[in-house]
Amino acid sequence: MRDPTDDELELYERARAISANAYVPHSSFPVGAALRTADGSLFAGVNVENDSFGLTCCAERTAAFTAVTAGHTAFTAIAVHGNAASVPPCGACRQVLSQFSDALVVIFPRDGRLVAAALDELLPVQFEL
Numbered sequence: 001m002r003d004p005t006d007d008e009l010e011l012y013e014r015a016r017a018i019s020a021n022a023y024v025p026h027s028s029f030p031v032g033a034a035l036r037t038a039d040g041s042l043f044a045g046v047n048v049e050n051d052s053f054g055l056t057c058c059a060e061r062t063a064a065f066t067a068v069t070a071g072h073t074a075f076t077a078i079a080v081h082g083n084a085a086s087v088p089p090c091g092a093c094r095q096v097l098s099q100f101s102d103a104l105v106v107i108f109p110r111d112g113r114l115v116a117a118a119l120d121e122l123l124p125v126q127f128e129l
Contacts (some may be wrong), residue, residue, distance in 0.1 A: 098120075
């Protein structure tokens with residue numbers, strides 16, 4: 001893990017800003033994600049909770065699915081924001097993101113500071129067919 005670049009910090013700010021749109025009636029823990037594609041397009045996502053907790057969707061997957069819906073499948077970076085000392089992507093989000101790039105850079109708070117890490121560092125052995 002390393003310190004984020006200026007571009008990565010800007011992506012994180014987008015994630016922080018969009019987190020205000022999260023739908024979190026149960027946890028009151030809004031999370032925002034900002035995803036950059038290989039062509040420089042940006043897509044945002046927020047967590048959306050459901051009374052049936054298994055149907056809840058994380059911000060990272062919301063951003064990824066929105067990008068795919070728009071025709072993008074090559075991702076370069078994703079930033080994740082939540083109001084906690086550490087907010088890494090969950091295992092399900094790591095696996096979903098790995099479908100599109102194991103070299104993806106992930107920017108997130110860890111132990112009270114922002115870090116950047118390659119997805120394959122966070123998910124060293126992913127499921128593949």
